[in-house]
Amino acid sequence: MNAQPFATTDRIALCRECDWVMRMPPRAEGEAAHCPRCHHHVAGAAQRDMQRPLAWSLAALIMLALVFAFDFLSFSTQGIGHTMSFVDAAGALAGYDYPSLAALLMFTTVGLPGLYLLTLAYLCAIARKGPGNPFAIHLARRLRPLEPWMMSDVFIVGVLVSLIKIVTLADIRIGPSFIAFCIYAALLLRTLTLVDWISLWDRLAPLPARASTTIETGRTGASQQLVICRGCETPFHVSRRHDCPRCGRRHPHYGFDRIQLTWALLATATILYIPANIYPIMSTTSLGSTDPQTIIGGVLHLVHTGSWPIALVIFVASVVVPISKIVALGWLCLAASYGWHDDSPTQMRLYRLTEKVGRWSMIDVFVVAVLAALVRAGSLMAIEPGPAALSFAAVVVMTMVAALTFDTRRLWGDTFNADSA
Numbered sequence: 001m002n003a004q005p006f007a008t009t010d011r012i013a014l015c016r017e018c019d020w021v022m023r024m025p026p027r028a029e030g031e032a033a034h035c036p037r038c039h040h041h042v043a044g045a046a047q048r049d050m051q052r053p054l055a056w057s058l059a060a061l062i063m064l065a066l067v068f069a070f071d072f073l074s075f076s077t078q079g080i081g082h083t084m085s086f087v088d089a090a091g092a093l094a095g096y097d098y099p100s101l102a103a104l105l106m107f108t109t110v111g112l113p114g115l116y117l118l119t120l121a122y123l124c125a126i127a128r129k130g131p132g133n134p135f136a137i138h139l140a141r142r143l144r145p146l147e148p149w150m151m152s153d154v155f156i157v158g159v160l161v162s163l164i165k166i167v168t169l170a171d172i173r174i175g176p177s178f179i180a181f182c183i184y185a186a187l188l189l190r191t192l193t194l195v196d197w198i199s200l201w202d203r204l205a206p207l208p209a210r211a212s213t214t215i216e217t218g219r220t221g222a223s224q225q226l227v228i229c230r231g232c233e234t235p236f237h238v239s240r241r242h243d244c245p246r247c248g249r250r251h252p253h254y255g256f257d258r259i260q261l262t263w264a265l266l267a268t269a270t271i272l273y274i275p276a277n278i279y280p281i282m283s284t285t286s287l288g289s290t291d292p293q294t295i296i297g298g299v300l301h302l303v304h305t306g307s308w309p310i311a312l313v314i315f316v317a318s319v320v321v322p323i324s325k326i327v328a329l330g331w332l333c334l335a336a337s338y339g340w341h342d343d344s345p346t347q348m349r350l351y352r353l354t355e356k357v358g359r360w361s362m363i364d365v366f367v368v369a370v371l372a373a374l375v376r377a378g379s380l381m382a383i384e385p386g387p388a389a390l391s392f393a394a395v396v397v398m399t400m401v402a403a404l405t406f407d408t409r410r411l412w413g414d415t416f417n418a419d420s421a
């Protein structure tokens with residue numbers, strides 16, 4: 001095993017959020033680095049070797065495999081019972097003609113995290129053999145953008161909300177697969193906190209020898225035509241080349257003003273939020289009569305039946321979060337466009353908050369998926385997803401993409417000079 005020492009000299013780091021160029025001293029084991037200007041996590045807790053993320057990602061993968069081996073939940077009412085596996089949640093959505101929602105559920109809860117864990121385990125293992133593996137570099141530069149789309153933890157909350165919603169109507173049993181899913185989600189979160197991308201990249205592809213010789217610290221990157229590679233976090237002069245000298249990732253859109261794209265995505269999300277509230281998100285069939293429920297109708301029903309804590313969770317996740325996110329991002333776009341830089345740290349905090357809470361809006365979509373898969377007792381009781389589930393999922397995805405396209409460097413008044421790019 002080659003436990004390589006940490007870099008012993010200072011290195012140049014560029015904050016991807018506020019564009020500040022800084023000198024980063026060598027980190028001791030477990031030491032993280034933050035941007036002095038915006039407090040962004042420039043480097044995670046330093047890992048001397050890649051054994052820990054490797055072990056945690058393998059443990060998470062084993063638990064993920066167990067999720068598919070057992071029953072997830074079972075439901076019975078008046079002698080009619082039904083047991084669902086994890087895959088049934090997606091199967092129910094596909095069965096009710098919502099294949100895109102089924103794909104979204106599988107993609108965000110198990111597909112993407114599974115792929116991420118497998119790739120990470122491979123990279124941690126290959127990193128021990130030293131740099132120069134082009135396939136590993138190719139994989140590594142594509143891995144990090146996947147992180148915001150992993151929603152296993154959101155799905156667990158969705159399952160718990162579903163169970164509380166129907167616990168008074170039927171007898172519910174939790175299966176071993178659900179326990180395995182909870183452990184898998186916890187292991188996944190732990191693995192994410194253990195990845196030290198800077199040390200991992202040092203092992204996969206060493207820093208280009210002359211990358212930092214003409215870079216000045218204590219200035220913005222834009223003032224030196226310096227950008228940070230979105231693949232490997234290495235600063236490089238984009239005026240000289242558009243592909244990263246370390247990982248080869250191309251950055252052809254340097255200088256492109258993406259704020260129009262953020263506006264367009266926000267407008268799309270706002271339009272989609274209208275059908276998401278007009279149409280029913282699910283329909284409950286009980287003793288032959290069908291009761292369609294909108295998002296707000298469902299919240300009011302929960303309040304009337306005394307389940308106000310669950311009503312509050314759904315109201316916050318499905319109404320407060322999406323609306324606040326659209327308003328907050330709209331305001332940040334205005335601040336960036338008109339140069340309102342009086343309080344950039346507060347604007348930055350607002351952006352990070354919208355980015356963090358946005359994915360939790362998916363709770364209601366997951367609730368619908370779980371209930372549709374679980375509550376299947378024929379005409380006695382059945383739950384069917386409604387068209388609003390699709391529009392609402394699209395609102396969540398659009399607002400998440402809008403947040404990802406927003407260029408936070410513009411909040412600090414350090415815009416790109418597109419002409420000099």
Ligand SMILES: [Zn+2]
Nearest residue numbers: 015018035038
């Ligand atoms: Zn910063």
Ligand SMILES: [Zn+2]
Nearest residue numbers: 229232244247
């Ligand atoms: Zn790169």
